[in-house]
Amino acid sequence: xxxxxxxxxxxxxxxxxxxxxxxxxxxxxxxxxxxxxxxxxxxxxxxxxxxxxxxxxxxxxxxxxxxxxxxxxxxxxxxxxxxxxxxxxxxxxxxxxxxxxxxxxxxxx
Amino acid sequence: xxxxxxxxxxxxxxxxxxxxxxxxxxxxxxxxxxxxxxxxxxxxxxxxxxxxxxxxxxxxxxxxxxxxxxxxxxxxxxxxxxxxxxxxxxxxxxxxxxxxxxxxxxxxx
Amino acid sequence: xxxxxxxxxxxxxxxxxxxxxxxxxxxxxxxxxxxxxxxxxxxxxxxxxxxxxxxxxxxxxxxxxxxxxxxxxxxxxxxxxxxxxxxxxxxxxxxxxxxxxxxxxxxxx
Ligand code: NI
Ligand code: NI
Ligand code: NI
Numbered sequence: 001x002x003x004x005x006x007x008x009x010x011x012x013x014x015x016x017x018x019x020x021x022x023x024x025x026x027x028x029x030x031x032x033x034x035x036x037x038x039x040x041x042x043x044x045x046x047x048x049x050x051x052x053x054x055x056x057x058x059x060x061x062x063x064x065x066x067x068x069x070x071x072x073x074x075x076x077x078x079x080x081x082x083x084x085x086x087x088x089x090x091x092x093x094x095x096x097x098x099x100x101x102x103x104x105x106x107x108x109x
Numbered sequence: 110x111x112x113x114x115x116x117x118x119x120x121x122x123x124x125x126x127x128x129x130x131x132x133x134x135x136x137x138x139x140x141x142x143x144x145x146x147x148x149x150x151x152x153x154x155x156x157x158x159x160x161x162x163x164x165x166x167x168x169x170x171x172x173x174x175x176x177x178x179x180x181x182x183x184x185x186x187x188x189x190x191x192x193x194x195x196x197x198x199x200x201x202x203x204x205x206x207x208x209x210x211x212x213x214x215x216x217x218x
Numbered sequence: 219x220x221x222x223x224x225x226x227x228x229x230x231x232x233x234x235x236x237x238x239x240x241x242x243x244x245x246x247x248x249x250x251x252x253x254x255x256x257x258x259x260x261x262x263x264x265x266x267x268x269x270x271x272x273x274x275x276x277x278x279x280x281x282x283x284x285x286x287x288x289x290x291x292x293x294x295x296x297x298x299x300x301x302x303x304x305x306x307x308x309x310x311x312x313x314x315x316x317x318x319x320x321x322x323x324x325x326x327x
Contacts, residue, residue, distance in 0.1 A: 005221070028116045031249060031303070045208075065327045084305070096263065096325075098325040103209065112317050139261060212317045213321070217313070218284060
């Protein structure tokens with residue numbers, strides 16, 4: 001058995017939860033901050049049998065993969081009009097950092 | 110040495126903390142949600158020497174074991190009187206999901 | 219690769235974060251309570267290649283090591299004047315409990 005520790009952005013967290021539940025994988029979520037990813041993030045603990053690891057990694061990748069997103073320009077309220085960019089810009093969002101650990105013993109009570 | 114990662118329901122969390130402290134085991138608690146167990150839950154990290162693992166598992170089982178609880182009926186305030194059950198019902202509470210991991214190196218500063 | 223799980227006091231948490239970022243180590247922080255250390259604490263998850271473990275342990279030790287601190291006396295407002303200690307006292311602060319775990323597989327999406 002493996003314990004998958006996956007750090008994902010908050011914005012992808014609910015979608016990942018739902019996708020895992022849809023496929024009968026059970027995860028617990030820990031509120032976490034900073035570091036691996038720029039924005040607020042959530043750490044998932046997912047316990048799976050060895051032969052399910054690749055399936056769970058696919059689910060994580062499909063729901064959290066780093067991608068570019070167009071962000072609408074914000075008008076420069078009281079800001080520096082010289083640096084104002086009047087068209088949408090692409091920013092990178094999402095991404096997942098995943099550690100897979102060996103579980104020596106698993107118990108349910 | 111082992112790191113025991115135990116996900117338990119919030120309602121059992123304080124009792125488990127106290128039982129661990131009583132027997133001189135030290136744990137850290139992480140706020141967690143969803144997944145392994147229906148209600149709000151708490152993730153315990155407990156570092157122990159190998160020969161203490163079974164003792165800690167006993168403590169977790171004794172304090173968090175899944176069990177049935179009688180819940181008093183609630184009067185159907187503005188609800189559907191047809192579906193009102195006028196006697197206590199049994200619901201399942203508690204339960205623990207426990208992963209035991211090998212610790213390669215342990216340090217205290 | 220290793221996953222370093224470090225439980226440190228809240229008061230040292232920001233300093234440790236900054237020191238890790240300064241040296242290009244990425245960590246995620248989990249809010250945690252009780253147990254390993256007396257006061258509120260933070261659990262760091264730090265993924266590093268094997269050859270960087272000792273460097274990260276040095277950073278943790280340098281920023282979180284258990285040490286004594288002088289605490290100014292507080293006047294016994296409505297308290298028991300008999301037990302009032304009119305000079306600064308030394309209390310122990312800081313400290314870190316660190317588990318180093320083997321990572322079987324690491325993925326970034
Ligand atoms: Ni299967
Ligand atoms: Ni012993
Ligand atoms: Ni290197």
